[in-house]
Amino acid sequence: MKLRIPKHIEEITPYPPGKPLDELERDYGITNSIKLASNENPLGPSPLALTAIQAALADLHRYPDGSGYYLSRAIAEKDGVEPSQVVLGNGSNEIIEFLVKAFVQAGDEVITSHPSFLMYQKFVQVRGGKNHVVALKDMSHDLEAILSLASERTRLIFLDNPNNPCGTLIPTDDLLSFISEIPDHVVVVLDEAYIDFVEDNLQVDSKSLLENREGRCGVVCMRTFSKAFGLAGLRIGYGLMESSIAACLHKVRQPFNINQLALTAAEAAIRDGDFYQKTRKLVDQGKKYLMAGVDACGCRSYPSQTNFFLIDVRGDATVLYESMLRRGVIVRSMKAYGFDQFIRINVGTMIENRRFAEAFRICLKECGYV
Numbered sequence: 345m346k347l348r349i350p351k352h353i354e355e356i357t358p359y360p361p362g363k364p365l366d367e368l369e370r371d372y373g374i375t376n377s378i379k380l381a382s383n384e385n386p387l388g389p390s391p392l393a394l395t396a397i398q399a400a401l402a403d404l405h406r407y408p409d410g411s412g413y414y415l416s417r418a419i420a421e422k423d424g425v426e427p428s429q430v431v432l433g434n435g436s437n438e439i440i441e442f443l444v445k446a447f448v449q450a451g452d453e454v455i456t457s458h459p460s461f462l463m464y465q466k467f468v469q470v471r472g473g474k475n476h477v478v479a480l481k482d483m484s485h486d487l488e489a490i491l492s493l494a495s496e497r498t499r500l501i502f503l504d505n506p507n508n509p510c511g512t513l514i515p516t517d518d519l520l521s522f523i524s525e526i527p528d529h530v531v532v533v534l535d536e537a538y539i540d541f542v543e544d545n546l547q548v549d550s551k552s553l554l555e556n557r558e559g560r561c562g563v564v565c566m567r568t569f570s571k572a573f574g575l576a577g578l579r580i581g582y583g584l585m586e587s588s589i590a591a592c593l594h595k596v597r598q599p600f601n602i603n604q605l606a607l608t609a610a611e612a613a614i615r616d617g618d619f620y621q622k623t624r625k626l627v628d629q630g631k632k633y634l635m636a637g638v639d640a641c642g643c644r645s646y647p648s649q650t651n652f653f654l655i656d657v658r659g660d661a662t663v664l665y666e667s668m669l670r671r672g673v674i675v676r677s678m679k680a681y682g683f684d685q686f687i688r689i690n691v692g693t694m695i696e697n698r699r700f701a702e703a704f705r706i707c708l709k710e711c712g713y714v
């Protein structure tokens with residue numbers, strides 16, 4: 345073989361996912377391990393979604409509804425928009441891909457923050473676009489620096505709000521004034537994967553930003569069923585946007601990008617208010633418990649508006665990560681994100697939280713960090 349791999353593809357480092365439980369147990373010959381590394385829902389999938397999927401199994405020989413008619417309507421009703429403003433994705437990851445495909449050509453510029461969700465930059469690299477990466481300031485998006493980089497060549501700006509991995513939220517007033525100053529040919533993408541965990545009094549009314557207003561930039565809000573709705577394994581997310589942006593995204597998607605089980609499960613999960621509230625409560629209580637445990641060990645935990653948070657372990661994060669793995673607890677080392685002494689954990693069930701707290705205490709000692 346003499347492949348001619350384009351330089352911009354060769355340069356891409358694949359996304360590093362959290363270690364799967366199966367892999368850990370195979371590698372270390374252990375059982376009963378726990379994973380607090382991918383911000384998943386510890387309660388499992390929504391029970392209403394599970395029941396709905398079972399009823400849908402008999403129709404798997406049919407192609408799914410490529411328009412996602414019922415799910416788009418259910419989302420529109422929940423989020424207070426028109427169905428034409430909803431675009432469904434194979435995970436919200438696919439909405440990122442659609443946006444980049446639709447708006448970015450080789451040489452065009454996209455602005456992201458570092459650290460933030462890594463997939464924005466990777467999709468831009470695939471297109472041969474140019475990433476402008478702005479360092480977070482005090483663990484939050486540096487809106488002033490981002491604004492100063494927005495130019496005639498800018499196509500998209502990605503802001504994960506709250507930010508992954510820091511869990512910080514942009515104050516509403518700052519966000520509104522930022523959006524009012526961005527040039528009107530740019531699309532600002534608010535990645536709201538963790539919006540369901542944000543305190544009620546801090547929620548941003550992002551719906552009001554979606555309207556097409558003369559002189560103002562485009563805005564897209566991305567949401568997911570992977571976190572609060574417990575459907576990460578089915579891959580279903582969506583974007584909310586003005587209909588003319590939605591029309592562009594429909595041009596670049598496959599006709600059946602969402603499988604039928606995902607459509608059915610997500611529609612049921614939206615109506616599973618009990619599960620949703622139970623998840624929020626579990627995350628809220630678990631976060632308080634975990635943070636208190638971390639602080640008691642002499643490490644610093646960072647406040648977060650999500651189902652995960654950062655911990656400064658005061659030593660090499662990867663050494664601690666490996667020590668935790670040997671005890672069957674998967675967390676995330678933040679070294680790849682440039683935070684050498686930080687790990688990120690998500691809230692688990694109370695049983696998992698206790699397992700973490702105990703292993704963390706022992707591993708900190710084992711590594712000589714306390």
Ligand SMILES: Cc1ncc(COP(=O)(O)O)c(C=O)c1O
Pocket residue numbers: 382383434435436437438461504507508535537567568569570576579580581
């Ligand atoms: C900030 C952020 N955006 C998007 C995603 C992707 O979510 P999905 O599972 O919907 O593709 C994640 C997943 O962890 C995330 O952290």
